[in-house]
Amino acid sequence: MTQTIDPAKLKEAAEHLEWVLKQYPDSEDVQSLLRALKPLLDEAKAGRVLQPVDRRDIPGAYNFADGRYVDFTDPDVDDAYVGFSIEMRGGLTEQEKRINARMDAMRKAKTEEPRS
Numbered sequence: 001m002t003q004t005i006d007p008a009k010l011k012e013a014a015e016h017l018e019w020v021l022k023q024y025p026d027s028e029d030v031q032s033l034l035r036a037l038k039p040l041l042d043e044a045k046a047g048r049v050l051q052p053v054d055r056r057d058i059p060g061a062y063n064f065a066d067g068r069y070v071d072f073t074d075p076d077v078d079d080a081y082v083g084f085s086i087e088m089r090g091g092l093t094e095q096e097k098r099i100n101a102r103m104d105a106m107r108k109a110k111t112e113e114p115r116s
Contacts, residue, residue, distance in 0.1 A: 003052045003090025010087040013080075014044035020080040029068050030077060033060045037084075044088065052090035061085070 018041050024030040036059035043049050055061060060081065063069065069077040086092055092100070 003093065005049055005052060005090050006087065007047045007049075009091070010044045010049060010084075011047065013084040013087040014041045017041065017080040017084040018045075020075045020077055023075055024072055024077070027072065029063070030072060033063065033069075033077075033081075036060055040088070041084075044084075049088065053088045055085055055089055058085050058088055 017037070018034070021030055021034040021037075040049075040053075040058065064078060064081065069081075072078075
């Protein structure tokens with residue numbers, strides 16, 4: 001199934017990510033990410049992103065792998081970026097949904113295990 005953009009969800013994710021990034025005005029790393037994403041955030045908020053975007057075309061993804069934003073959790077930069085990235089790609093694929101469901105089931109099973 002081909003992924004499609006949901007303009008309302010994308011706008012909400014873009015606004016949320018922008019808000020989160022603005023909560024760290026003293027972090028050059030976070031503000032640099034905001035500057036890199038700003039054109040895409042503006043396009044998303046304006047409803048001008050009509051086709052899914054490849055994750056490699058969303059600025060900043062490589063910075064998350066090196067843990068650059070690990071200290072920025074209240075509000076959480078990583079969660080906001082992932083939410084925006086998912087919406088820019090047209091939402092989760094069916095495979096990603098299945099993987100998430102399996103992981104959720106494993107987490108639930110782990111928390112329900114009797115403790116000895």
